[in-house]
Amino acid sequence: MSAQPLPPPLSPHPLSQDILVALDRLSQGLDGPGLTWLSGYFAGRAAALQPGLPVAQPPVAEIRSRLTIVFASQTGNARRIAEKLKQDAESQGLAVRLFAAESYPQRELATERLLYLVASTHGDGEPPDAARGLFDFLLGHKAPKLPGLRFAVLALGDSSYPKFCESGRVLDRRLAELGAERAQALTELDLDFESGAAQWRSRGLDEARRVLGAGTPSLRVVVNTPPTPVFDRERPFAAELLTNQRLTTSDGWRDVRHLELSLADSGLSYQPGDALGVISSNSESRVGAWLEQFELDGSTAVQIGDRSLTLTEALRTQRELTRLARPLLAWLAEQGGFTDLKALLAEPTRLTEILRHTSPLALLRQFPGKPDAQQLVDLLRPLTPRLYSIASSREAVGDEVHLTVAVDSEGVASSFLGDRSPGDSVQVFIEPNPRFRLPADPDRDIIMIGPGTGVAPFRGFLQHRLAQGGKGRNWLFFGAPRLREDFLYQSEWLDARKAGQLKLDVAFSRDQSEKVYVQHRLRSEARDVHDWLSHGAQLYVCGDATRMAPDVHQALIDVVSAEGRLDAEVAAAQVNAWLTEGRYARDVY
Numbered sequence: 008m009s010a011q012p013l014p015p016p017l018s019p020h021p022l023s024q025d026i027l028v029a030l031d032r033l034s035q036g037l038d039g040p041g042l043t044w045l046s047g048y049f050a051g052r053a054a055a056l057q058p059g060l061p062v063a064q065p066p067v068a069e070i071r072s073r074l075t076i077v078f079a080s081q082t083g084n085a086r087r088i089a090e091k092l093k094q095d096a097e098s099q100g101l102a103v104r105l106f107a108a109e110s111y112p113q114r115e116l117a118t119e120r121l122l123y124l125v126a127s128t129h130g131d132g133e134p135p136d137a138a139r140g141l142f143d144f145l146l147g148h149k150a151p152k153l154p155g156l157r158f159a160v161l162a163l164g165d166s167s168y169p170k171f172c173e174s175g176r177v178l179d180r181r182l183a184e185l186g187a188e189r190a191q192a193l194t195e196l197d198l199d200f201e202s203g204a205a206q207w208r209s210r211g212l213d214e215a216r217r218v219l220g221a222g223t224p225s226l227r228v229v230v231n232t233p234p235t236p237v238f239d240r241e242r243p244f245a246a247e248l249l250t251n252q253r254l255t256t257s258d259g260w261r262d263v264r265h266l267e268l269s270l271a272d273s274g275l276s277y278q279p280g281d282a283l284g285v286i287s288s289n290s291e292s293r294v295g296a297w298l299e300q301f302e303l304d305g306s307t308a309v310q311i312g313d314r315s316l317t318l319t320e321a322l323r324t325q326r327e328l329t330r331l332a333r334p335l336l337a338w339l340a341e342q343g344g345f346t347d348l349k350a351l352l353a354e355p356t357r358l359t360e361i362l363r364h365t366s367p368l369a370l371l372r373q374f375p376g377k378p379d380a381q382q383l384v385d386l387l388r389p390l391t392p393r394l395y396s397i398a399s400s401r402e403a404v405g406d407e408v409h410l411t412v413a414v415d416s417e418g419v420a421s422s423f424l425g426d427r428s429p430g431d432s433v434q435v436f437i438e439p440n441p442r443f444r445l446p447a448d449p450d451r452d453i454i455m456i457g458p459g460t461g462v463a464p465f466r467g468f469l470q471h472r473l474a475q476g477g478k479g480r481n482w483l484f485f486g487a488p489r490l491r492e493d494f495l496y497q498s499e500w501l502d503a504r505k506a507g508q509l510k511l512d513v514a515f516s517r518d519q520s521e522k523v524y525v526q527h528r529l530r531s532e533a534r535d536v537h538d539w540l541s542h543g544a545q546l547y548v549c550g551d552a553t554r555m556a557p558d559v560h561q562a563l564i565d566v567v568s569a570e571g572r573l574d575a576e577v578a579a580a581q582v583n584a585w586l587t588e589g590r591y592a593r594d595v596y
Contacts, residue, residue, distance in 0.1 A: 072102055072120075072219055072220070073101075073102040073103060073104060073120075073121075073219070074096055074101055074102065074103045074104070074121050074122075074123065074215045074219060075103075075104045075106070075119055075121065075122050075123070076089045076092055076093055076096075076103065076104065076105045076106070076122075076123045076124075076125070077089075077105075077106050077107075077108055077111050077122065077123070077124045077125075077141070078105075078106075078107060078108065078124070078125045078126070079107075079108040079124070079125070079126040079127060079134055079135050079137070079138035079141070079174060080107070080125075080127055080135060080137075081127045081129045081135040081136075082127070082282075082394060082438070083438050083439070083440075084127060084163055084200065085125040085126060085127045085135075085161075085163055086107070086125075087240075088125050088161065088163075088200075088204045088207075088208070089105060089123075089125045090105065091204075091208060092123065092125075092208045092211060092212070093105045095208055095212050096212060096215055099212065099215075099216060101215055101216070101219055102219070107137060108126075108134075108135070108137060108138035108140070108141040109137040109138065109140055109141070109442075109587070109589070111141055113140075113141065113144045116150075116151060116153070116156075117151040117152075117153065119153075119156050120155060120156065120157065120218065120219075121156075121157050121158070121190070121214075121215060121218050121219065122156060122157075122158045122159075122182075122187075123158065123159050123160075123161075123190075123211055124158065124159070124160045124161070124175075124178055125160075125161045125163070126138070126160065126161070126162055126163065126174040126175040126178055127162075127163040127164070127174065128162070128163065128164045128165075128168075128170065128171070128172055128173050128174040128175065129552070129595075130552050130553075130556075130595070131168075131169070131170060132168075132169070132170025132173030132174070133173075133174070134174040134177075135174075136442065136586050136587070136592070136593055137442050137587075137589065138174070139583065139586060139587045140587040140588075142174075142177065142178075143587070145178070145181050145182070145185075146177070146181060150181075150185055151185070152185055152186050153182065153185040153186050153187040154186040154187075156182070156186075156187035156188070157187065157188050157189070157190040157214070157218060158182050158187050158188070158189065158190060159189065159190045159191045159194075159207075159210075159211055159214070160175050160178050160179040160182070160193050160194070161175065161194050161196065161204065161207050162174065162175020162176060162178075162179070162193060162194065162195045162196065163175070163196055163200055164195065164196070164197065165197065165198055166197045166198075166332070166333045167330060167331075167332075167333070167358075167359060167362050168355075168359055169355035169356040169358075169359050170355075171195070171197075171355070172195040172196075175193060175195065176193065176195075179193040190211070190214045190218075191207075191210050191211065191214065194207045197332075197333075197388070198327075198388050198389065198391055199388055199389045201389075237274070238273055238274065238275055238436055239436050239437075240284060240392065240436050240438075242436075243284070243286050243392075243434035243435055243436045244270070244273045244275060244434070244435055244436065245432040245433070245434055246268040246269055246270060246273070246408070246432060246433050246434075246435045247268065247269045247430065247431075247432055248266065248267075248268055248427050248428070248429055248430065248431045248432070248433055249267040249268060249269055249407065249429055250265065250266065250267035250429060251264055251265075251266055251424075251425075251427060251428065251429060252264065252265045252266075253265075254411070254493070254495050254496070255492055255493045255495075256491065256492045256493075258492070259489070259492035259493055260488060260489075260492065260493075261413055261488075261492075261493060262413070262414040262425065263411065263412065263413050263414070263459075263460060263493065263495060264410075264411070264412045264413075264414055264424070264425060265398075265409065265410075265411060265496075266409065266410040266411075266412060266424060266427075267404075267407055267408075267409050268283075268407065268408050268409075268410070268433060268435065269406060269407055270406050270407065270408055271406040273406075275436075275437050276401070276437070277397055277401065277408065277437045277439075278439075278444065278445075279397070279400050279444075279445055279464065279467040279468050279470075279471045280396075280397075280440050280443035280444050280445065280464055280467070280468070280594070281397050281437055281438060281439050281440050281443075282394040282395060282396055282397060282437075282438040282440055283394070283395050283397050283408055283410060283435055283436075283437065283438070284392040284393070284394050284435060284436040284437070284438045285392060285393050285394075285395060285420050285423075285424065285433060285434070285435055286392050286433075286434035286435070286436075287390075287392075287393060287419050287420040287423035287424070288323050288324045288390070288419075288423060289322060289323050289324075289326075289328050289329075289390070289419060290422065290423075290426075291323070293328055293329075294319055294322045294323050294328070296368055297322055297328055297368070298318070298319070298322070300368060300371055300372070301376075301377065301378065301383060302377070303318060303379075303380050303383065304318070304380070305317060305318050305319030305322075306318070306319070307380040309321050309380050309381050309384045310381065310384075311325055311384060318380045318383075318384070321384050322384075322387075324390065325384075325389060325390055326384060326387040326388065326389065326390055327387060327388040327389065327390050327391070327419070328367065328387070328390075328419070329367065329417055329418060329419050330362070330367070330388065331362055331367045331370060331371075332386060332387055332388045333352065334386045335378075335383075335386040335387060336348060336351075336352060336370075336374070337352060338376070338378065338382070338386055339371075339374045339375075339376040340352060340374070342376050342377075342378075343374060343375065343376050345374050348374050366417060390419065392420075392436070393419065393420035393421075394438050395410045395411075395412060395420075395463070396410075396411075396460075396461075396463040396464040396549060396594060397409065397410065397463070397464065397467055398410055398411045398463035398464065398466045398467055399466065399467045399470060400467045400468075400470035400471035400474060402470065402471050402474035402475075403470035403471070403473075403474055404470070408435075409466070409467075410424075410463070411460045411462070411463035411466070411495065412424050412425070412460070413459070413460050440594065442589055442592055443464065443547070443549075443592050443593075443594045444592075445468055445471060445472065445545075446479070446545045448477070448479070449472065449475040449476070449477020449478070449479055450477045450478040450479045451477075451479045451543060451544070451545060452479050452480045452481075452482070452539050452542065452543065452544035452545070453468065453472070453479060453480075453481055453482070453544060453545045453546075453547065454482045454484070454536065454539055454540070454544050454545070454546050454547070455468060455481070455482065455483045455484065455547045455549075456483075456484040456525055456529070456546075456547065456548045456549070456550075456559055457483070457484070457485060457547075457548070457549045457550055458484075458485060458486030458487065458514070458524070458525050458550050458551075458555055459486065459487060459493075459495075459550055459551070460495070460550070461548075461549040461550025461551070461555070461594075462483070462485050462495055462496065462549070463549070464547075464549050464594060465483055465547070465549070466496055466499070468481075468547070469481055469483075469499075469503060469508070469509065473503075473508060480510065480539075480544075481503075481508065481509050481510065482509070482510040482511075482512075482539065482544075483500065483509060483510070483511050483512070484512050484513075484514070484525045484528055484529065485500070485511070485512075485513050485514070485525070486513065486514040486515070486516065486524055486525040486528075487513075487514075487515055487516075488515065488516050488517045488518075489515055489517055489518055490513070490515045490518055494513070494515075512525075512528045512532060513528070514527060514528045524555075524558065525555070525559060526555075526558045526559050526561070526562035527562075529559065529562040529563065529566060530562055530565060530566065533565075533566040533569060533570050534570060536563075536566050536570075537566055537567065537570035537571060540567070541571075545590055545591075545592070546563075546585065546590065546591040546592070547591075547592050547593075547594075548560075548591075548592075548593045548594075548595065549593070549594040549595065550595060550596075551595065551596070552595035552596055555595075556593060556595040560582065563582050563591075564578045564579045564582050565578075567581055567582055
């Protein structure tokens with residue numbers, strides 16, 4: 008994206024034109040909360056230089072008559088819920104502020120009267136990377152006592168993981184410890200969160216009106232102009248598939264595809280680092296296998312919300328059949344009297360491992376049951392969109408969007424996409440990922456770590472950087488099992504390296520007796536990695552959250568410790584600080 012002209016400077020101002028240009032570069036790509044946080048940061052710096060200078064605070068009456076909403080989001084669900092709550096509150100005339108967790112001014116917590124938090128959990132009970140700073144503050148000794156605060160926490164999670172909704176639980180417990188009073192009990196929601204989130208918002212709005220007093224509902228001005236089509240998660244765009252090309256060899260262990268879709272006439276736009284949401288459906292063979300397992304008639308009518316569907320259509324388009332839901336297992340355990348399944352449900356960590364390595368139908372055959380059609384639909388999770396890192400830049404591909412997809416016969420979206428042919432349509436939407444962005448300054452160096460399909464966003468990053476024409480250096484660490492079989496986008500990376508546009512390090516784990524991964528390459532290049540980081544390089548990691556991301560994180564700590572001559576604890580604090588600040592960004596799954 009080219010830089011926009013600078014606005015006319017305020018007069019008088021003490022800044023040189025060079026500083027104004029640098030500030031403009033710094034602010035490129037920041038959203039409203041980000042700019043607000045930045046203004047507060049600079050105000051704090053100014054106050055530190057002039058101790059006698061008071062920091063402006065809003066009037067007490069204003070503080071006590073507003074609702075503050077904070078979201079900690081990893082994939083966008085928490086953000087969307089918080090945004091809807093803000094819209095609801097504003098429509099009732101209430102004063103409301105909305106913050107991403109990383110933008111919330113922590114010094115204002117002690118003055119809040121009503122605070123709502125929406126928090127997602129990812130990995131092994133971890134908060135989103137962007138929210139780590141707020142969690143550290145709340146859990147640390149600097150957190151203030153909060154006897155005058157009423158609060159509510161909505162926790163989002165995935166019940167197939169051991170530490171379900173852990174981030175929300177931590178926030179709820181800690182705020183109560185600090186003396187705050189719950190406006191409503193902690194609400195924990197699984198992947199089928201839409202209905203529960205709507206109820207939580209409604210209760211929260213009632214409480215806000217009670218605590219803050221009724222406001223004047225905002226007026227809506229209707230202009231008689233043709234509406235501009237807007238495509239999003241609720242109204243996806245039917246994108247034409249242009250290319251479905253296999254990247255790995257036909258005899259390779261994995262089938263990885265390069266997909267190109269047209270966004271022409273959609274009005275959709277994206278930035279490198281964003282994700283493409285794909286609306287998919289279960290195959291006929293998978294649906295047939297489930298009907299056979301439970302001996303059910305696919306033509307039976309079932310109800311989902313206010314819609315009546317046949318069981319076949321409900322299972323095909325509305326229900327998740329590749330991941331077993333805890334409610335279904337609990338129902339089978341109770342109805343069948345399976346004591347070993349009951350014991351398994353009581354051990355979340357062991358259950359997660361079994362679900363990860365056992366196909367749903369295999370487990371269902373082990374613990375058979377006979378729910379009727381409506382019971383089965385009610386016990387299954389909703390089929391949710393899948394998000395794929397975008398592997399292109401619009402600067403290079405125009406009205407197209409590219410994906411890198413590992414086709415898995417047991418997966419819903421990947422097998423759905425793998426079966427599509429050029430000319431077919433795919434329902435899609437753009438999912439912004441503001442924490443995974445290229446630096447605004449094209450002269451800044453970047454280090455990208457992306458084994459396997461985790462390399463996808465970095466293809467878009469490099470395309471964009473080359474189109475920008477900046478002086479920043481680009482360094483990619485790529486890993487895969489074998490060079491011959493699965494060196495994804497090999498010719499593109501080698502051409503860029505030959506042209507002096509890319510520094511490339513690769514790790515092919517099974518091409519030698521001793522396995523070598525990207526974290527090993529990081530350690531072998533420790534001196535240069537540390538040098539780049541010491542001079543301000545931005546760091547990115549994309550790919551597997553279970554093993555790769557923690558191993559790379561530890562390797563970075565080891566590099567900073569060894570090359571910076573720091574003890575491990577100080578080095579870990581430094582790396583974690585980069586993560587909180589956003590200088591070290593992760594897109595892991």
